[in-house]
Amino acid sequence: MNQSTDRNIARRLAVSRDYRKIERPLDQNGIPLRISQYYGENTFHYRNAKNIPEAVKNELYQVATSNKPLPKDLADVVAKTAMEWAISRGATHFCHWFQPLTGSTAEKHDSFLNIENGQAVEDLSAGQLMQGEPDASSFPNGGSRSTFEARGYTTWDLTSPMFLLEGVNGLTLCIPTAFISYTGQALDIKTPLLRSEVALSKAATRFLKAIGQETKRVQSNCGTEQEYFLIDEAFYYARPDLVMTGRTLFGSLSTKNQQLDDHYFGDISERVMGFMQELDLELHRLGIPSKTRHNEVAPGQYEIAPIFDNTNVAADNNQVLMATIKRVAQKHNFVALLHEKPFAGINGSGKHLNWSLSTAEGDNLLNPGANPETNYRFQTMCSAVIEALYRHGGMIRAAIASAGNDHRLGANEAPPSIISAYLGDTLDKIFMAAKDGKKPDASKETSMDVMTQQLADLNKDNTDRNRTSAFAFTGNKFELRACGSEMSTGLPLSVLNGAVAEVLNETADFIEKSGKSADEAMQDVTKKWISSSHKVIFNGDGYSDAWLIEAERRGLPNLKTTADALPLFKDVKKTNFLTEQKIFTKEELETRFHVLIERYNTIREIEFDTLIQLVNQYVMPSIISFKSTLGNVIKMQKDISFESSVETSLYKKLNYTTETLFSRVENLNNGLKGLPEDGEKRSKVIADSLMALSEEVADLCGEIEEIVPDNLWTLPKYYDMLFLR
Ligand code: ADP
Numbered sequence: 239m240n241q242s243t244d245r246n247i248a249r250r251l252a253v254s255r256d257y258r259k260i261e262r263p264l265d266q267n268g269i270p271l272r273i274s275q276y277y278g279e280n281t282f283h284y285r286n287a288k289n290i291p292e293a294v295k296n297e298l299y300q301v302a303t304s305n306k307p308l309p310k311d312l313a314d315v316v317a318k319t320a321m322e323w324a325i326s327r328g329a330t331h332f333c334h335w336f337q338p339l340t341g342s343t344a345e346k347h348d349s350f351l352n353i354e355n356g357q358a359v360e361d362l363s364a365g366q367l368m369q370g371e372p373d374a375s376s377f378p379n380g381g382s383r384s385t386f387e388a389r390g391y392t393t394w395d396l397t398s399p400m401f402l403l404e405g406v407n408g409l410t411l412c413i414p415t416a417f418i419s420y421t422g423q424a425l426d427i428k429t430p431l432l433r434s435e436v437a438l439s440k441a442a443t444r445f446l447k448a449i450g451q452e453t454k455r456v457q458s459n460c461g462t463e464q465e466y467f468l469i470d471e472a473f474y475y476a477r478p479d480l481v482m483t484g485r486t487l488f489g490s491l492s493t494k495n496q497q498l499d500d501h502y503f504g505d506i507s508e509r510v511m512g513f514m515q516e517l518d519l520e521l522h523r524l525g526i527p528s529k530t531r532h533n534e535v536a537p538g539q540y541e542i543a544p545i546f547d548n549t550n551v552a553a554d555n556n557q558v559l560m561a562t563i564k565r566v567a568q569k570h571n572f573v574a575l576l577h578e579k580p581f582a583g584i585n586g587s588g589k590h591l592n593w594s595l596s597t598a599e600g601d602n603l604l605n606p607g608a609n610p611e612t613n614y615r616f617q618t619m620c621s622a623v624i625e626a627l628y629r630h631g632g633m634i635r636a637a638i639a640s641a642g643n644d645h646r647l648g649a650n651e652a653p654p655s656i657i658s659a660y661l662g663d664t665l666d667k668i669f670m671a672a673k674d675g676k677k678p679d680a681s682k683e684t685s686m687d688v689m690t691q692q693l694a695d696l697n698k699d700n701t702d703r704n705r706t707s708a709f710a711f712t713g714n715k716f717e718l719r720a721c722g723s724e725m726s727t728g729l730p731l732s733v734l735n736g737a738v739a740e741v742l743n744e745t746a747d748f749i750e751k752s753g754k755s756a757d758e759a760m761q762d763v764t765k766k767w768i769s770s771s772h773k774v775i776f777n778g779d780g781y782s783d784a785w786l787i788e789a790e791r792r793g794l795p796n797l798k799t800t801a802d803a804l805p806l807f808k809d810v811k812k813t814n815f816l817t818e819q820k821i822f823t824k825e826e827l828e829t830r831f832h833v834l835i836e837r838y839n840t841i842r843e844i845e846f847d848t849l850i851q852l853v854n855q856y857v858m859p860s861i862i863s864f865k866s867t868l869g870n871v872i873k874m875q876k877d878i879s880f881e882s883s884v885e886t887s888l889y890k891k892l893n894y895t896t897e898t899l900f901s902r903v904e905n906l907n908n909g910l911k912g913l914p915e916d917g918e919k920r921s922k923v924i925a926d927s928l929m930a931l932s933e934e935v936a937d938l939c940g941e942i943e944e945i946v947p948d949n950l951w952t953l954p955k956y957y958d959m960l961f962l963r
Pocket residue numbers: 459460461462463530543544545546592593594595602701712714715
C-alpha cells in the first residue's frame with residue numbers, strides 16, 4: 239500500500255467539500271425569523287414558563303436565592319411542566335447533566351416512560367427532577383472515597399436553565415445538577431462555584447450595608463471569550479496524535495503562518511462562515527446569547543463570545559457551547575480543536591473570563607462611572623479585588639493549571655504564569671495617589687474632564703495594550719486571560735470569587751469599626767489595600783524577561799508548570815480562605831489535587847506513548863523510504879563512476895538526525911519506565927525532564943519532515959491542516 243494514501247485522500251477531500259446549507263427558521267411568509275423569535279426555544283426555565291403560576295414562580299425564586307429546602311409540590315409543578323414542554327418539542331428522555339472532575343460533562347439518560355397499571359405513560363416526578371443517583375465509582379474522586387461506598391447524588395440546580403440536547407434521531411431534556419457524594423462532598427465543579435457565590439454575596443452585601451447601600455444579593459458575572467481551531471475532519475483522522483491527545487505532537491511550520499497578521503479579524507471564509515452561522519443558530523435556540531464571532535490570530539483559529547451572565551449559568555453555558563462547537567463543526571466536516579496548543583510554534587487558544595460583580599438590582603460594582611477619582615465605592619471594590627489577587631494569585635494560577643495550558647502560559651502569546659493585574663494609566667494614577675494619601679492630581683475641573691476622556695479612550699485601547707497581563711481591568715470588569723480554552727471555568731471562578739469574598743469581608747469589618755463617614759472609611763480602606771497589594775500591579779510588558787526578574791524581586795509566585803502549581807491545593811496556608819468560607823472542605827481540595835495531578839500525568843504519558851508510536855510507525859518508515867531512494871542513487875552513481883557529493887551529504891545528514899532521534903526516543907522510553915509511583919513526584923519528573931526530552935524528539939521530527947520529500951511524508955502537515963479547506 240502506498241503509505242501516502244491517507245494524506246493525499248485527506249488533501250483532496252478537504253478542498254472539495256460541498257458547503258453545508260441549512261434551513262433557517264422562517265415565518266409563514268418565508269421571511270427569516272428574528273433571533274428574538276427563536277431565542278431560547280430549546281431551553282426551559284420555570285421563570286419563563288407560561289403554565290406555571292406566578293405564586294409558584296415567586297416561591298421557587300425564594301428557594302433558589304436562599305437556603306430554604308425545596309418543597310416537593312413545587313418541584314412537581316416544574317417537573318410536569320418541563321416534561322410536557324420537552325415532549326411537545328420531541329423529547330423522549332431526560333437526564334441529570336453534571337460536571338464531574340473529568341473537566342467535561344456527564345449525563346445518564348432515562349426515558350419518560352413509566353408503566354402504571356400495565357399501561358405505558360410518560361412521567362417525570364418531583365423526585366426524579368430533584369435527585370438522581372448515578373454510580374459514582376467510575377468518576378474521578380482522587381481517593382476521597384473507596385469504591386464500595388461509591389454512591390453519588392445529583393441534585394437539581396434551580397438557577398440554571400434546562401435545555402434540549404439534540405441527537406440525530408431524538409431529543410433529551412438535560413437538567414443541570416450538582417454532583418455530591420453520600421457524605422455530602424462535592425464531586426463536581428458546580429457545587430463549589432455555587433458555594434462561592436453564596437460567600438461572595440454575603441461579603442459584598444455586608445460591605446454595601448456598611449456604606450449605607452442595602453441590597454438583597456450580589457452576584458458575580460462572567461462573559462467568556464472562547465477560542466478554537468477548525469481543521470478538515472479528514473486531516474484529523476489521519477493524525478493519530480490529534481485523535482489521541484487533541485494536539486499535534488510535532489510538525490514543521492508552514493512557511494507562512496501568522497507572520498503577516500492577516501488572519502486576525504480577517505475575512506471569514508465561506509465554509510467557516512457557514513459553520514459559524516449554524517453554530518449561532520443552535521446556540522441562540524439553546525438560549526446561549528452568542529454575540530461576537532471573528533477570526534483569531536493564527537490561521538484556522540476563531541473566537542466566539544456570548545453576552546455575560548451570572549457565573550454559574552455562564553459556566554454551564556460554556557460547557558454547552560464547547561460541546562455545540564464540536565457537534566456543529568462535524569456537520570461541516572470540520573473538527574473543532576479546543577486544546578490549548580494544537581500546533582507547536584503557532585498561537586494557542588485561551589478563554590478570557592470577563593468578571594464583574596453586580597447587585598440584585600443590576601448595579602455593576604466595578605463601574606468607575608464618569609468620575610472614578612471620587613467614586614469611592616468603585617475604588618474600594620477595585621482595590622479589594624487587587625488585594626485578593628495579590629494574596630491568592632498563586633491559587634488562581636493553580637486553578638487554571640493543566641497540561642494543555644502549560645504550553646501557553648509564558649509562551650509569549652498568553653500572559654505569563656505570574657498572575658499580575660493591569661489597571662491602565664488613569665486608574666493607576668488614582669490608586670497610587672490613594673496609596674500616598676493624596677488626591678489624584680486631576681482634582682481640578684478641567685483635567686478631571688481630561689481624565690474621564692482618557693478613561694474612555696483607555697477602555698477602547700485596553701485589550702490591545704495589555705494583552706500580556708493575566709488580569710486586566712477593562713472598563714467595568716476584570717478580565718482573567720490566563721484560563722485555557724478547553725477547561726471548565728468553574729474552578730478558577732470559584733477561587734476568584736472566594737478570594738474577593740475574603741477581602742470584602744475584611745473591608746466590611748474595617749468600615750464598620752472605623753467610626754468615620756462612609757466616604758472617609760472607603761478612602762482609608764482603599765489606601766490600606768493598595769498599600770499592601772500594589773506589588774501585584776504591573777502595567778508593563780508581561781512577555782518580557784525583565785518582568786520575570788522584576789516579579790521575582792517583588793516576591794510574586796511564578797508557578798511555571800502544572801506540577802509546580804497543583805501542590806498549592808494541599809497547602810493549608812494557601813487554601814484557608816476557601817475552607818473558612820465553606821467553598822471547599824479540606825478533603826475536597828485534596829481530592830482535586832489528586833485528581834488533577836493524576837490527570838496531568840496521564841495526559842502527558844499518553845502524549846509520550848503516542849509520540850513514540852508516531853516516530854516508529856510514521857516518521858521512521860518515511861525516513862527509510864527516502865534513505866532507500868537515496869541509497870539507490872548513490873549506488874547507481876558508483877556503478878557508472880559518477881561522483882556527486884549531494885546525495886551522500888543528504889544521506890549523512892538524514893542519518894545523523896535519525897540516529898539522534900532514535901537515541902532520544904530510547905531515553906524517553908526509559909524515562910517512562912522509570913517514573914516514580916507517587917503522583918506528585920511523577921508529575922515533577924514529567925514536567926522537569928521528560929517534557930524537555932519529548933520536545934527534543936518533536937523538534938527532530940520537524941527537522942526530518944523538512945528533509946524528507948513531500949510525497950514520502952505520510953502524516954498531514956501544518957500546511958495541509960491550516961490552509962487546505
Ligand atoms: P473585548 O474588548 O475583550 O472583546 P467585549 O466588550 O467584547 O470585550 O466583551 C467581552 C466579553 O465580556 C463578553 O462576553 C461580554 O459580554 C463580557 N462583559 C461585558 N461587560 C461585562 C461585565 N460587566 N461583567 C462581565 N462580563 C462582561
